[in-house]
Every structure is written in C-alpha cells, then in structure tokens.
Amino acid sequence: MNKELIQDAELVSNYIQGNENALSILIERHKQRIYSFIYSKVYDRDITEDIFQDTFIKVIRTLKLGKYNEEGKFLPWVMRIAHNLVIDHFRKNSRMPKFDNAGEFSIFSVLSDSSLNAEKSIIKEQVEKDVRRIIEELPDDQKQVLMMRMYQDMSFKEISERTGVSINTALGRMRYALINMRKVIEQKNIVLTN
Amino acid sequence: MAKIYSTKTPKNINLKPKDETVSFLLNYSKALSVINYNKLKFEALLN
Numbered sequence: 676m677n678k679e680l681i682q683d684a685e686l687v688s689n690y691i692q693g694n695e696n697a698l699s700i701l702i703e704r705h706k707q708r709i710y711s712f713i714y715s716k717v718y719d720r721d722i723t724e725d726i727f728q729d730t731f732i733k734v735i736r737t738l739k740l741g742k743y744n745e746e747g748k749f750l751p752w753v754m755r756i757a758h759n760l761v762i763d764h765f766r767k768n769s770r771m772p773k774f775d776n777a778g779e780f781s782i783f784s785v786l787s788d789s790s791l792n793a794e795k796s797i798i799k800e801q802v803e804k805d806v807r808r809i810i811e812e813l814p815d816d817q818k819q820v821l822m823m824r825m826y827q828d829m830s831f832k833e834i835s836e837r838t839g840v841s842i843n844t845a846l847g848r849m850r851y852a853l854i855n856m857r858k859v860i861e862q863k864n865i866v867l868t869n
Numbered sequence: 870m871a872k873i874y875s876t877k878t879p880k881n882i883n884l885k886p887k888d889e890t891v892s893f894l895l896n897y898s899k900a901l902s903v904i905n906y907n908k909l910k911f912e913a914l915l916n
Contacts, residue, residue: 698898702891711884727886731894739903740910 683749691738702731705750709757716761726764730757802867809859817852820845 683701690697709730714723733756737743743752791799810818819838823829831849835842860867897914904911 695895695899699891699895702894706891707885710886714884724886724890728890728894732897735894735898735901736912739898739901740912741903 687738687743687749691741691743698735701749705753708750709753712754713757713761717764722764726757726760729760733760805865805867806856809856809865812859813852813855817848817855820848821852824849 683704686697686701690701706727710723710727713726713730714720717723717726730753734753810821813821816838820834823834823837824831829837831842831845834845838845840848859865900914902913902915904913
C-alpha cells in the first residue's frame with residue numbers, strides 16, 4: 676500500500692515534469708475505483724462518463740498549472756474532485772429537473788409534436804382546396820356571409836353592417852350556407868378529415 | 870410443488886470508463902500547455 680502511494684507521488688511529479696506517460700499509468704491504475712465511485716452516486720453510465728472526464732480535466736489542469744500540493748495523496752484528492760463534481764451535477768439537476776423517461780411515466784405520451792408532417796400538411800391543403808370549391812357552389816348571398824365570417828373573421832354585427840341586412844338574416848344565410856355545404860359533401864361523398 | 874421464481878442475477882457491470890474517454894484525456898493532456906510569463910500562467914490548447 677505504502678509502496679503504491681509513493682509510486683503515485685512519483686508518477687505525479689514525473690507528470691508535472693512533462694512525462695505524459697505517467698498520467699496514462701495513473702489513469703489506468705485508478706480509473707476503475709474513480710469510475711465506480713461516481714457510478715455509485717449517479718447510477719447513469721453517460722453521466723458517470725462525463726463526470727469522470729471532467730474530474731481528470733481538472734486534475735490535468737491543476738497539475739500542469741503547478742497548483743497541486745498534496746503529495747502522496749493522489750487518489751483521495753482525485754476522489755474529492757469527483758465528489759465535488761457529483762454534487763455540482765445534482766445541484767444543477769435540482770435547478771433544472773429532467774425527465775429521464777426511464778420510469779413508467781413517459782413524458783412523450785403527454786407531449787406531442789403539434790406541427791404537421793409532410794403527409795398531413797398535403798392532406799390539409801387538399802381539404803382546404805375542396806372546401807373552397809364547395810363554397811364556390813353556394814348562392815352568392817350565402818357565400819358572402821360565410822367568407823366574411825370564416826375567412827375574414829368578422830362578427831355577424833359587422834357582416835350585417837357591411838351587407839346591409841339584419842343580423843338575423845346574416846345568421847340565417849350562414850346557417851343555410853352550412854346546410855348546403857353539408858348536402859354537397861354528402862352527395863359527392865367528399866371526405867374532409869385530416 | 871412450489872414454483873421457484875428466481876430473479877435474474879444482475880449482470881456484472883464493467884465499471885470502467887470507455888477507452889475513448891481515456892484517450893481523450895491523454896490527448897487533452899498532451900495538447901494542454903501552460904505558458905509562464907512574468908508570474909502569469911496562460912493555458913494554451915494546441916491541437
């Protein structure tokens with residue numbers, strides 16, 4: 676045990692002096708313990724991998740900058756860095772809770788992509804085109820009311836003012852427009868669903 | 870006779886970092902150089 680500690684210290688000083696191979700021996704020697712330590716806290720391979728990498732990036736930078744002063748205690752020092760990074764990870768995650776999607780509840784069963792895919796947008800276009808064609812078949816007075824209401828988003832009050840008829844007449848025209856459109860759709864077996 | 874339902878023994882997980890991670894670290898170490906200038910230390914990643 677003592678021998679290995681001395682070896683670590685030697686390797687560290689060799690590395691500081693520029694021997695890159697010393698680092699590779701140090702990583703090789705301790706990677707399993709450090710990795711297992713991180714995994715035992717986070718239980719996720721990818722996160723463990725990230726924290727392991729960040730730990731050694733910190734180790735490398737500290738050693739290269741000459742800020743290391745814990746001779747003979749290399750592994751406990753690395754473990755402490757790893758431990759701090761694990762704490763950072765949990766702190767960050769508690770600020771931004773994530774759904775890992777591993778449990779029974781899947782967030783994707785609630786969320787869906789509301790934008791249309793290519794097929795659906797083609798169908799939507801087709802449906803809108805068919806509706807326009809059916810509207811063209813309507814008598815002019817009904818067509819006018821329907822266009823104002825549905826495409827120009829006008830209220831029946833505005834429509835009555837614009838067309839010079841009473842609100843009730845405008846409502847009646849709208850009603851007949853819809854009835855007539857339904858009739859045409861039924862007669863011609865037009866499917867208007869997306 | 871009672872059925873014995875045995876749970877699968879958990880796989881012996883190989884708790885080691887990926888080779889890519891280790892090799893990334895070694896390359897990072899090789900690329901990182903510290904430049905001393907008038908008591909100031911600059912880090913440079915030479916890739």
